[in-house]
Amino acid sequence: MTVSSKVATSMKKSSWIRRMFEEGEELKREVGAENVFDFSLGNPMMEPPLAFKQRLAEVVKQQTPGLFRYAPSDGVIEARAGIAEFRSKETGLDFEPEHIVLTCGAAGGYNVALKAILDPGDEVIIFVPYFVEYLSYIDNHGGIRVPVETDENFGIDFEKLEAAITVRTKAVIINSPNNPTGRVYDEEMIRKLGGLLTAKEKEFGHEIYLLADEPYKAIVYNGKRPPQVFDHYNNSIVITSHSKDLGLPGERIGHIAMRPGIDEFAELRKAMVFATYALGFVSAPGIMQRVIAALQGVSIDVDAYRRKRDMLCDGLAKAGYKFYRPEGAFYLFPKTPIPDDVAFVRELVKEYVLTVPGSGFGRAGHIRISYCVEDNTIARALPAFERVAKKYGLKG
Amino acid sequence: MTVSSKVATSMKKSSWIRRMFEEGEELKREVGAENVFDFSLGNPMMEPPLAFKQRLAEVVKQQTPGLFRYAPSDGVIEARAGIAEFRSKETGLDFEPEHIVLTCGAAGGYNVALKAILDPGDEVIIFVPYFVEYLSYIDNHGGIRVPVETDENFGIDFEKLEAAITVRTKAVIINSPNNPTGRVYDEEMIRKLGGLLTAKEKEFGHEIYLLADEPYKAIVYNGKRPPQVFDHYNNSIVITSHSKDLGLPGERIGHIAMRPGIDEFAELRKAMVFATYALGFVSAPGIMQRVIAALQGVSIDVDAYRRKRDMLCDGLAKAGYKFYRPEGAFYLFPKTPIPDDVAFVRELVKEYVLTVPGSGFGRAGHIRISYCVEDNTIARALPAFERVAKKYGLKG
Numbered sequence: 001m002t003v004s005s006k007v008a009t010s011m012k013k014s015s016w017i018r019r020m021f022e023e024g025e026e027l028k029r030e031v032g033a034e035n036v037f038d039f040s041l042g043n044p045m046m047e048p049p050l051a052f053k054q055r056l057a058e059v060v061k062q063q064t065p066g067l068f069r070y071a072p073s074d075g076v077i078e079a080r081a082g083i084a085e086f087r088s089k090e091t092g093l094d095f096e097p098e099h100i101v102l103t104c105g106a107a108g109g110y111n112v113a114l115k116a117i118l119d120p121g122d123e124v125i126i127f128v129p130y131f132v133e134y135l136s137y138i139d140n141h142g143g144i145r146v147p148v149e150t151d152e153n154f155g156i157d158f159e160k161l162e163a164a165i166t167v168r169t170k171a172v173i174i175n176s177p178n179n180p181t182g183r184v185y186d187e188e189m190i191r192k193l194g195g196l197l198t199a200k201e202k203e204f205g206h207e208i209y210l211l212a213d214e215p216y217k218a219i220v221y222n223g224k225r226p227p228q229v230f231d232h233y234n235n236s237i238v239i240t241s242h243s244k245d246l247g248l249p250g251e252r253i254g255h256i257a258m259r260p261g262i263d264e265f266a267e268l269r270k271a272m273v274f275a276t277y278a279l280g281f282v283s284a285p286g287i288m289q290r291v292i293a294a295l296q297g298v299s300i301d302v303d304a305y306r307r308k309r310d311m312l313c314d315g316l317a318k319a320g321y322k323f324y325r326p327e328g329a330f331y332l333f334p335k336t337p338i339p340d341d342v343a344f345v346r347e348l349v350k351e352y353v354l355t356v357p358g359s360g361f362g363r364a365g366h367i368r369i370s371y372c373v374e375d376n377t378i379a380r381a382l383p384a385f386e387r388v389a390k391k392y393g394l395k396g
Numbered sequence: 397m398t399v400s401s402k403v404a405t406s407m408k409k410s411s412w413i414r415r416m417f418e419e420g421e422e423l424k425r426e427v428g429a430e431n432v433f434d435f436s437l438g439n440p441m442m443e444p445p446l447a448f449k450q451r452l453a454e455v456v457k458q459q460t461p462g463l464f465r466y467a468p469s470d471g472v473i474e475a476r477a478g479i480a481e482f483r484s485k486e487t488g489l490d491f492e493p494e495h496i497v498l499t500c501g502a503a504g505g506y507n508v509a510l511k512a513i514l515d516p517g518d519e520v521i522i523f524v525p526y527f528v529e530y531l532s533y534i535d536n537h538g539g540i541r542v543p544v545e546t547d548e549n550f551g552i553d554f555e556k557l558e559a560a561i562t563v564r565t566k567a568v569i570i571n572s573p574n575n576p577t578g579r580v581y582d583e584e585m586i587r588k589l590g591g592l593l594t595a596k597e598k599e600f601g602h603e604i605y606l607l608a609d610e611p612y613k614a615i616v617y618n619g620k621r622p623p624q625v626f627d628h629y630n631n632s633i634v635i636t637s638h639s640k641d642l643g644l645p646g647e648r649i650g651h652i653a654m655r656p657g658i659d660e661f662a663e664l665r666k667a668m669v670f671a672t673y674a675l676g677f678v679s680a681p682g683i684m685q686r687v688i689a690a691l692q693g694v695s696i697d698v699d700a701y702r703r704k705r706d707m708l709c710d711g712l713a714k715a716g717y718k719f720y721r722p723e724g725a726f727y728l729f730p731k732t733p734i735p736d737d738v739a740f741v742r743e744l745v746k747e748y749v750l751t752v753p754g755s756g757f758g759r760a761g762h763i764r765i766s767y768c769v770e771d772n773t774i775a776r777a778l779p780a781f782e783r784v785a786k787k788y789g790l791k792g
Contacts, residue, residue, distance in 0.1 A: 002603055002660035003667035004515050004537070011670050043466045053459060060456045063449060070439045070645040104500060104648070107676035115536075119400050136674035140511075140536075141400070207398055249466040250682030252500070252648075264398035271399035274407050278532035280503035285681045286646030 010136070014360075020345065024354040031352065037381035039369045040354040042179060042331065046300045046372070048247040052291065059290045067290070071283040073276040074269075075102025075255070079289040086296035087257055091230050094260050101272050102284035104252040106215050106241040110137045111279055113211060113239060113256055114171070116271035118143045122170035127156065129333065129361035131179050131213070143170070147362055153324050154183040154333070156193060165200050171209040172197065176226060177216035180361045180368040181333040182309075182326020184220055187227040194232030201235070207263050210236040215254070218245035218299040220328035221306040230259045237262070242292055244329075245299040253288040305330050308371045308378060315382035320394030330372040333358065337392035339365050347391065351384035406532070410756075416741065420750040427748060433777035435765045436750040438575060438727065442696045442768070444643040448687065455686045463686070467679040469672040470665075471498025471651070475685040482692035483653055487626050490656050497668050498680035500648040502611050502637040506533045507675055509607060509635060509652055510567070512667035514539045518566035523552065525729065525757035527575050527609070539566070543758055549720050550579040550729070552589060561596050567605040568593065572622060573612035576757045576764040577729040578705075578722020580616055583623040590628030597631070603659050606632040611650070614641035614695040616724035617702040626655045633658070638688055640725075641695040649684040701726050704767045704774060711778035716790030726768040729754065733788035735761050743787065747780035 021040065028036045059067075074080065080097035087095040103109035114124070120142035126134050128147045138145045148164045151157045156174075165172075174193070176185040185193075197208050212229040217240065220226055229236045241254030256272060258265065276283065283289075312332055313325055323334035336344040341357040341364050348355055348367075358366030371378060386396070417436065424432045455463075470476065476493035483491040499505035510520070516538035522530050524543045534541045544560045547553045552570075561568075570589070572581040581589075593604050608625040613636065616622055625632045637650030652668060654661065672679065679685075708728055709721055719730035732740040737753040737760050744751055744763075754762030767774060782792070 003512055003663050006515060007512060007667045007670055007674075008663070010674070011666060041466075045465075047461060048464050056456055060452055065443060068444050068644045068646050069441075070437075070639075104676070105678060107673075107678050109676075111676035116399055116403060119402060133673065133676075137676060140675060243466075248464045250464050250679065252678060252681050267399050267404070270407060271403045274403055277503075277529065278403075278406070279536060279675065280500070280505075280507035280529075280533060281677075282501060282503050282648060283646065285648050285684070287683075288681070 014132070020356070023349060027349065027352065027354075036352045036354060037377050037384065038354045039371065039373060039381070040356050042370045042372060043249065044244060044247045044300070044330070044372045045374060046247050046304065049298055049300055051298050052246050052248070052295055055291050055294060056287075059287055068286060071102075071286045071289060073273050073283050075100065075284060076286070076289050076293075079293040082293035082296055083255055083257065091228050093230055095257065096260070098269065099258045099260055101256040101269070101276065102289050103239075103241075103254045103256055103276070104281050104284050105243060105249070105254045106213060106239050107133065107137075108252065108281050108284070109239040109241070109254050109256045110134070110211070110213070111140060112272050112275045112281065113237060114138060114141045114143060115275035115279055116268065117170055117209060121168060123166060123168040125161070125164055125169060125172040127174065129154070129180055129358060129363040129366070131175060132360055132362075134173060144168070154178060154181040155185065156189055158192060158196060162196060165208070167204045169200070169204075169208050171211050173211045173213060174229075175213040177220060177326075177328025178331075179216065179329055180331045180356075180358070181324060182329045182331045183324060184226050184327040190227045190229055191232045194229070194236075197233055197235070207235050212236060212238045214238055214240040215244045216329040219302055219305055219330065221302070221309060222327055226328070234259060235262055246292070246295065247300050248288070251285060251288045253284055253292055255284075305372070308373070308375060311375065311378045312369065312371050315378070316385060318396045319382070319386040319389040320396045321385070321389060330370060332369045332371060333366050334369070336365055336367055337389065337394050341365055341367055344388075344392075347388050348384070351388055353381050353384050353388075410528070416752070419745060423745065423748065423750075432748045432750060433773050433780065434750045435767065435769060435777070436752050438766045438768060439645065440640060440643045440696070440726070440768045441770060442643050442700065445694055445696055447694050448642050448644070448691060451687050451690060452683075455683055464682060467498075467682045467685060469669050469679050471496065471680060472682070472685050472689075475689040478689035478692055479651055479653065487624050489626055491653065492656070494665065495654045495656055497652040497665070497672065498685050499635075499637075499650045499652055499672070500677050500680050501639060501645070501650045502609060502635050503529065503533070504648065504677050504680070505635040505637070505650050505652045506530070506607070506609070507536060508668050508671045508677065509633060510534060510537045510539060511671035511675055512664065513566055513605060517564060519562060519564045520566060521557070521560055521568040523570065525550070525576055525754060525759040525762070527571060528756055528758075530569060540564070550574060550577040551581065552585055554588060554592060558592060561604070563600045565596070565600075565604050567607050569607045569609060570625075571609040573616060573722075573724025574727075575612065575725055576727045576752075576754070577720060578725045578727045579720060580622050580723040586623045586625055587628045590625070590632075593629055593631070603631050608632060608634045610634055610636040611640045612725040615698055615701055615726060617698070617705060618723055622724070630655060631658055642688070642691065643696050644684070647681060647684045649680055649688055651680075701768070704769070704771060707771065707774045708765065708767050711774070712781060714792045715778070715782040715785040716792045717781070717785060726766060728765045728767060729762050730765070732761055732763055733785065733790050737761055737763055740784075740788075743784050744780070747784055749777050749780050749784075
């Protein structure tokens with residue numbers, strides 16, 4: 001075997017998604033990219049905010065001596081201090097720079113955190129539908145994936161969650177605002193989750209880490225800020241990036257924030273620093289660390305995303321689609337009128353509309369529509385969505 | 397157990413090195429950093445070349461729309477094309493952009509390549525003394541580390557190498573110019589290595605990848621360019637970064653180059669792209685990809701490092717130290733006059749000189765001196781090196 005058989009198997013399993021992407025690319029070449037409505041990727045089309053561009057220009061212009069040297073693997077003090085200060089203000093907790101580890105995006109952060117805590121056979125709970133890369137992240141470090149179904153509105157089903165927690169449960173991953181559903185957990189849900197995990201920690205006599213994946217936290221539409229996991233559970237760790245709030249997914253900059261007072265903090269922090277080196281990240285990119293230090297709380301124009309959500313939701317509802325109206329992020333996860341979501345996605349492709357089957361997120365019978373696209377793309381695609389809906393007997 | 401026991405064990409094993417660093421930091425606080433001669437880290441003190449600074453300013457100023465969006469996980473075409481063109485010129489081989497995968501430094505590149513090829517139990521050969529992080533990189537992906545001793549000049553001992561290759565050998569890692577020894581393999585050594593691996597591939601009926609770690613390739617002192625592994629072995633993969641040649645270790649930018657004609661290329665390339673995602677790198681940082689695209693072959697002033705090498709080597713030789721005079725990189729790996737290198741390093745600390753014990757690289761009885769420091773630091777530290785030498789009976 002040339003390549004790793006484990007990797008070959010994973011690639012085979014996901015190959016239908018890739019094939020679909022390739023078909024999409026093929027289609028763009030055939031009919032011209034401008035005629036294809038691509039809702040398949042969560043690649044924000046919005047440019048970073050002005051404050052970011054100004055700050056980047058400043059940092060590059062100053063070129064402080066040593067700017068490009070190795071950064072400490074937990075991050076430069078300037079960035080850790082900036083983030084800690086912001087988090088302290090947000091939560092009223094006493095975040096110090098040492099509670100922060102800069103990472104290569106949230107994806108890098110997840111690998112660092114899971115490497116730091118997992119031993120082979122440790123279980124990690126994820127909620128269905130899930131961001132598909134969690135499967136790799138958990139498996140990379142010998143963990144066992146434990147998918148737990150959510151309720152019909154993609155909220156936590158506490159009976160199912162409780163049944164899934166065992167003595168081997170080491171972590172629970174939540175992602176709110178959610179990819180692929182756009183669901184935002186409310187305060188009560190986070191409080192209940194914290195309560196359950198606290199009880200289970202007592203029952204089993206060891207830590208269960210709550211890993212909160214929050215890259216979409218700034219992108220919410222109801223005017224309310226999402227609840228702080230830190231308010232409701234001691235062993236909570238937030239993992240996030242500036243890919244979405246500052247529109248910087250190409251720059252790979254994010255961080256891990258450990259709750260002040262988290263159990264075994266010193267050991268945990270050392271393990272994360274070790275994992276940053278051992279996994280080959282070494283450190284988060286240096287210039288970006290300096291740039292984001294002063295931009296905590298800054299974000300792109302969220303109202304533009306709200307407008308897109310409204311256009312898309314109103315249009316699809318009119319065409320008869322059923323869905324949970326998202327409160328955040330830039331994804332919609334409607335039901336398909338037939339159980340076979342892959343077949344339905346193929347029908348949409350015939351109309352030059354690219355989406356992703358829900359099966360790719362562990363839940364068939366749905367599709368994911370990423371609406372981080374131009375308004376015009378939504379407007380022009382709606383009639384196509386409607387035609388396909390009609391074909392399957394949906395009524396507006 | 398709060399943190400991974402595997403990680404806890406690895407941390408414990410390496411804790412004496414960390415303790416030594418901490419003692420160094422402590423010392424700096426006590427007597428002032430300017431009074432401590434720190435040869436412990438390979439953190440280049442030279443600023444990046446002017447061409448880099450100009451190019452960075454240009455890229456940031458242009459701010460092409462979409463500049464900050466997700467980059468393809470193999471890298472932006474501009475960067476892959478620039479690197480392929482440079483490698484084609486260098487080697488006469490036909491490198492295409494598809495042979496290149498941009499990575500988060502060489503450390504990221506190693507993890508991507510090893511994830512792509514290793515199954516649990518596959519063996520990876522490394523040469524002693526070795527860059528200590530190889531131990532983590534191999535272990536991360538289930539590989540078995542097979543350390544092979546080098547000859548007295550840190551060259552490949554082909555008898556020992558041949559004896560170490562088994563049916564489970566999946567890869568051999570070389571690092572020339574070498575960290576920690578500064579040794580540069582000559583053409584004959586690479587040719588012989590290629591011949592042996594080709595024979596072993598035939599014997600065992602599967603690929604053995606040669607992974608050449610080349611971040612120091614531009615830093616050589618004899619005026620000759622180091623040999624191209626691509627000239628001597630088909631299944632060779634170069635993994636490198638711009639941390640040393642452009643002085644950019646904080647920016648985490650590097651690449652993997654697969655030899656045109658490498659076996660099972662399509663599958664291997666797909667596996668590397670998959671690994672880039674799965675490990676959470678997602679892509680190499682985007683702006684830096686654009687910046688280095690046009691800077692292939694550009695490097696910092698190598699002659700400055702040659703001058704430092706000469707100062708250090710001449711001074712230490714005069715004091716009676718025995719060592720292999722390095723032809724490249726910025727490390728010297730002298731023998732210690734007593735077998736206990738840790739004790740010897742501690743003696744140097746008493747003179748405010750920080751170095752790393754050879755044991756940290758798998759070879760006791762030596763120390764590593766990183767001379768990517770100011771000339772003045774070398775000049776001021778030489779008397780201290782001499783005093784400690786005298787204490788142990790070395791004679792200049």
